[in-house]
Amino acid sequence: MDVVSPELNSLLPDEIMDTEAIEDIPHSQSETVVPMETDVPVPTENLSICSNATLMEPTQTLTTSAATDSTLCVSLVPSPLLTIKPAMATSTATTKTTDSVTGTTVSAGGLQKLTTQFAISAANHQIILNKLASSQATEASKSAAASAQVIKQEGQKLLVTAIGKSGQPIVLQLPHTGSKPGVSQTSGDTKLQTPQFKVVTIGGRSELKPMVVNPGNQVTALQTQQLKTLQIPKKTPASSAAPIKFIITKTVNSKGLNPQTPVTPVIQGRVLTQTSPVMTSKTITLSEPLNTSLPSKKIAISPLKTPSKVTVVSVASPPSNASQKSVALPVSVALGQQILAVQQSTSASPIKVATSQPSAQNIKPVQTVPVAGVGGSQFKTIIPLAAQPNVQQIQVPGSRFHYVRLVTASTASSTGQSSVPNTSSVQTGKPVVVGTGAVRMSVPVVSAQTVKQVAPKPLTSATQVVTTTQTQQRLIMPATPLPQIQPGFTNLPPGTVLAPAPGGSNVGYTVVPAQYVTQIQQSPFVTLASNSSFPPSGAVQSQAKLPLNGVSAAETTSRPRKPCNCTKSQCLKLYCDCFANGEFCNNCNCNNCFNNLVHETERLKAIKTCLDRNPEAFKPKIGKGKEGESDRRHSKGCxxxxxxCLKNYCECYEAKIMCSSICKCIGCKNFEESPERKTLMHLADAAEVRVQQQTAAKTKLSSQISDLLMRTTPVLSSGGGRLPYTFVTKEVLEATCECLLEQAKKSELTRQPQVEAERMILEEFGHCLMSIISSAGKVKADCASINC
DNA sequence: GAGTTTGAAACT
DNA sequence: CAGTTTCAAACTC
Structure with a gap:
């Protein structure tokens, strides 16, 4: 059975990637999403999928809760059926999620309760998603529905994000099966046979996941692979063998059941993709409590660039009866892959905080939001804050991920001291629980660059664990909403984190680029706000700089951007690249800079002004096209x-893309067939090749010299057999240089190509080195013979 | 490094 | 929306 109907199969990828086709949905004030870096409007549709995929846990239940009527809750229930629950947003409802570790069901406070379920027929294992905006999809879904008996239901949406692609998640409208037989989770018709769970990956491959369904709303994975992923294959013919058929439909700006009710802008947790077949990981669905009546805040963190794939590793919720809130550090990172992990920690934490509040209130879903970046899809993790949340920032040394820990005031101290382990797994796709205790969540901020930098070795084993020094760095987040800037939340600069403004700013919040978490940590505000129970920020910093996989934190956190030189704009206008990219100025050459925490009030105001002027001011200018293709284009055109358009003045050329029809340029030469452009490209390529060659040559030469010096390090007296470096005397060096120059002249006379000339010179240098070594060896032998 | 050119951003 | 000004980066010398 096809994962996706053929019609949709060819249709989906493009549409999924098409962010422009998806309308922005007004955001509710209470559920504001802060985009990090994206050209994709903040998705207002929510997808919540809870998945349990641990072998060890027989009681795993993936439950996603939707906060609003527009949300869709998907639950893996004991039956082989994949049950999708339409969230009937109720403020008092709680979402039950199964602890991925313990298998315990936890009620998340503030989460919308799933009151209605519609399940996918076990018989046909099909999920039909109606694409409302596409007649094709509709037809496809109809045809599929005929066999699957899936009922289309308005107002229920499933967001499907394109992995590795930027783009707004697609709202999949799911059929309502509440009235259908076999929908019930406790349905007695649950088959004991092991159904295969179809893993559908957008842009990826699909996999069959055998699942053991227990009659207790529990699903157990029989495979060692613990990842449960709902993925939609991109342009991949669906396998007819798939027992579960996903017919995906795209809803554009669906308003849900109640057209009068604006779609909640909050983004529910999403199931992301698992890319490494060898990696053991879990894709976890995050439950989103979407209650507009509740004061909630979401923290968007994430400067990301071009992650090919992002995996939400875990979203297990702690048991409802447990006061502990665990924090999982997402540390699994592979090249081209981002893993956002929010995993429930084990209850092993000795610290248990008794709280009078219902656990549901303490549990906040983590939202992972895909955002479009220049090079690829990006995901943001958004955390709605509890009534009085505090945010603790966690930084993993050597990683540019930024974690924000939400803790309650009463538990912060205990969390800081004992709840954070000092080790975390970095490699396995399965997140390692780093912290336990009162911590609610950790949110990774991942960028593609970060991934590349942090990425350890290729994931070949799920058990590889890289020990890192876990430090805690905190941001104290006010629990109150952010009325002042909420209207612009969805368009805040990429990588933005909301934090309280320092110095008692009346604004109340600080828009903090995630890249500058470190900066925040060093700010007086943080110091003052820091709980005494936590390690001093200085200690944290020192720990954070510990090398990871040979890459120091300093290296990994070095800003890639060039320093700005603003003089008149105070770095608070889009003239400033730092500001335009949602970053604080750091190591810049600017004058009178206000783009820092000290001037957060002004900065925030400037951001708002920019957003007022252009709501998409902080979105990437370069829209994302298909990967590897040239359809990336400037959002506005040059x-x-x-x-x-053949100089870096041109934003298109600077972005290494060709001008498009939306450009208004005059005398454009930046098009495919332009001879000028080709010439420039060839020159650029040649220059790049030369640079690479030279770099390689230098590296080799440096290595040889280093090796030579090592061998000639003084030691004859020590009997180590080394030669005295004094053999490399000035005379020897001069002679060597003469030889090299002679070789260069020779190559020049013979009109050798430069590459060949370089090779000849290097060879000559090698000969020189050999001669030196040989001579030194003879001297050594002579010396030894005379006992000198 | 200073001066010029350029085009996006900001302004009117 | 169009024209002008401001601005900082890119570029040239």
Whole structure:
């Protein structure tokens, strides 16, 4: 059975990637999503999918809760059926999620209760998602529905994000099966046979996941692979063998059951993809409590660039009766892959905080939001804050991920001292629980660059664990809403974290680029706000700089951006690249800079001004096209007049993309067949090759010299057999240089190509080195013979 | 490094 | 929306 109907199969990828086709849905004030870096409007649709995929846990239940009527809750229930629950947003409802570790069901406070379920027929194992905006999809879904007996239900949506692609998640409208037989989780018709769970990956491959369904709303994975992923294959012919058929439909800006009710802008947890077949990981669904009546805040963190894939590793919730809130550090990172992990910690934490509040209130879902980046899809993790949340920032040394820990005031101290382990897994796809105790969540901020930098070795084993020094760095987040800037939350600069403004700013919040968490940590505000029970920020910093996988934190956190030189804009206008990219100025050459925490009030105001002027001011200018293809284009197009669009004045050329029809440039030469462009490209390529060659040569030469010096390090007296480095005397060096110059002249006379000339010179240098070594060896032998 | 050119951003 | 000004980066010398 096809994972996706053929019609949709060819249709989906593009549409999924098409972010422009998806309308922005007004955001509710209480559920504000802060985009990090994206050209994708903050998705207002929510997808919540809870998945349990641990072999060890027989009681795993994936439950996603939707906060609003527009949300869709998907639950893996004991029956082989994949049950999708439409969230009937009720403020008092709680979402039950199964602890991935313990298998315990936990009620998340504030989460919308799933009151209605519609299940996918076990018989046909099909999920039909109606694409409302596409007649094709509709037809496809109809045809599929005929066999699957899936009923289309308005107002129920499933967000499907394109993995590895930027783009707004697609709202999948799921059929309501509440009235259908066999929908019930406790349905007695649950088959004991092991159903195969179809893993559908957007842009990826699909996998069959055998699942053991227990009659207790529990699903157990029989495979060692613990990842449960709902993925939609991109442009991949669906396998007819798939027992479960996913017919995906795209809903554009669906308003849900109640057209009068605006779609909640909050993004529910999403199931992301698992890319490494060898990696053991879990894809976990996050439950989103979407209650507009409740004061909630979401923290969007994530500067990301071009992650090919993002995996939400875990979203297990602690048992409802447990006061402990665990924090999982997402540390699994592979090249081209991002893993956002929010995993429930084990209850092993000795610290248990008794709280009068219902656990549901303490549990906040983590939202992972895909955002479009220049190079690829990006995901943001958004955390709604509890009534009085505090945020503790956690930084993993050597990683540019930024974690924000939400803790209650009463538990912060205990969390800080004992709840955070000092080790975390970095490699396995399965997140390692790093912290336990009162911590609610950890939110990774991941960028593609970060991934590349942090990425350890290729994941070959799920058991590889890299020990890192876990430090705690905190941001104290106010629990109150952010009325002042909420309207612009969805368009805040990429990588933005909301934090309280320092110095008692009346604004109340600080828009903090995630890249500058470190900066925040060093700010006086943080110091003052820091709980005494936590390690001093200085200690944290020192720990954070510990090398990870040979890469120091300093290296990994070095800003990739060039320093700005603003003089008049105070770095509070889009003239400033730092500001435009949602970053604080750091190590810049700017004058009178206000783009820092000290001037957060002004900065926030400036951000708002920019957003008022252009709601998409902080979104990437370069829209994301298909990967590997040239359809990336400038969102607005350039307006070049004199540069021919072949200089870096042109934003298109600078982004290494060709001008498009939306450009208003004059005399454009930046098009596919442009000879000028080709020439420039060839020159650039040649230059790049040369640089690479030279770099390689230098590296080799440096290595040889280093090796030589090592061998000639003084030691004859010590009997180590080394030669005295004094053999490399000035005379020897001069002679060597003469030889090299002679070789260069020779190659020049013979009109050798530069590459060949370089090779000849290097060879000559090698000969020189050999001669030196040989001579030194002879001297050593002579010396030894005379006992010198 | 200073000066010029350029085009996006900001302003009117 | 169009024209102008401001601004900082890119570029040239």
């Amino acid at each position: 307006n070049c007049k004199r540069s021919g």
